[in-house]
Structure formats: C-alpha cells, structure tokens
Amino acid sequence: MRQPKWRQEGEEPDYRFTLANERTFLAWIRTALALLAGGVLMHQFASTLGPRPVIVVLAVAFGVIAAGLTIVAYTRWRGNEVAIRTGRPLPSSWVLPALSIALLIVTVVIAVLLAFP
Template identity: 50%
Template sequence: MSRGPRWYEEGEEPDYRFTLANERTFLAWLRTALALLAGAVALVQLVPAFAVPGARSGLAALLAVTAALLAAFGYRRWARVQRAMRNGNPLPMTWLPFAVGWVTAVIGVVVLVLVLRL
C-alpha cells in the first residue's frame, strides 16, 4: 500500500530537516491563502458598500480566487521541491512571491481608490 504519490518513493529520502522546512513553507502559503479568504469574507460581511456598485463583491471574488489559486499552487510548489530533493536536482524556481506581491499591491491600490471616493 502506497503512502502517497508514486514520485514520493523515487530517489533517496532527503534530510528530514529539508523536508520539514519545505513543509513549513507550504504551510506558510496555506496561511496566506486562508488570510486572503478571510479578507474576502470580511469584505463582503463587514465592510459597507463602496460608491462604485459591485466593487465590494468584485474585490471579494478576486481575493477568494487568489486564495484558491495560492493554495493549489502552494501544494504544487511543495511537491516539486520535494521531488527535486528526492532526486538530487536543483530546486525549481517559483513565481508565487512575485504573483502574490503584485496581486496584493493591485488590490491595495483599488481599495485605496475606492475608500478615497467615499
């Protein structure tokens, strides 16, 4: 009986410290995704409507979609790093910090503009 994906049995078992560090990084991505999702819920439930119709719902949807994508790509990143470590390959490059940073910056600017329009 397999304990996980087939690739998890490939190569050699990496040093447990690196495996645990990779897991902590994955959990950090999940915490970020949960924070974005909580922000989406709070935006819809607690924030008064903006002057622009639909802006609140649109921003909440953008936050929720970003959270879902971040959770999925965070897992994918964890698996790719784990596989690379098992096979002795270089760690794969990631665009997650770049994407999350820019999406968050854009959302921040949009919220600032909407708040100043009140």
C-alpha cells in the same frame, strides 16, 4: 496507503529538509486562509467602503487568489520535495511576483475607494 510515484524517486532526504518544506507549504496555506478571511470580511462589513458591486468583485478576487494559492502551495511543495529527493536545485517560481502584482492591484483599488468615497 500507497505512495505516489514521485515519492519513490531518489533517496529519502534528511527529515529536517522535509519538515522545512512542509513549514513553507503551511505558510502558503496560512496566506491563502488570510486572503480568504479578508475577502469574507470585506464582503460582510465593508458596505461603507464603496459601491457594492466593486466590493463584491474585490471579495471574490481575494477568494480566487486564495484558491489559486492552495493549488500553488501543493505543487510547490511537491516540486521542492522531488528536487530534495533527487539532489536537484529547487525549482524557480512565478508565484511571488504574480501574487505581489495581484495584491498591489487590489490594494490600489481599495485605496482609490477610500480616497474618493
């Protein structure tokens, strides 16, 4: 299989750094799967939580966040891999604050639904 152009840049890194980068990628994927599972469970079993349209919107929000994280996981992995191969600093990311804010909003909505049934 032909390797992408960016994999031919720089020099081959120590395999430990590549494997650590891969573990980070897999952690992002696990987080996305957990969010997707949470959205599915909410949609299927949370009919007593609040109004059905709100539950559907929350479940879809979890799914959209999960889909976004899968894309971000790959782009972060690739960016880190290029930085490791070329000896540059690892790129910064806006993802952690954005994910935290999105999950905070979803949590507040769920808390309000639980407090005021």
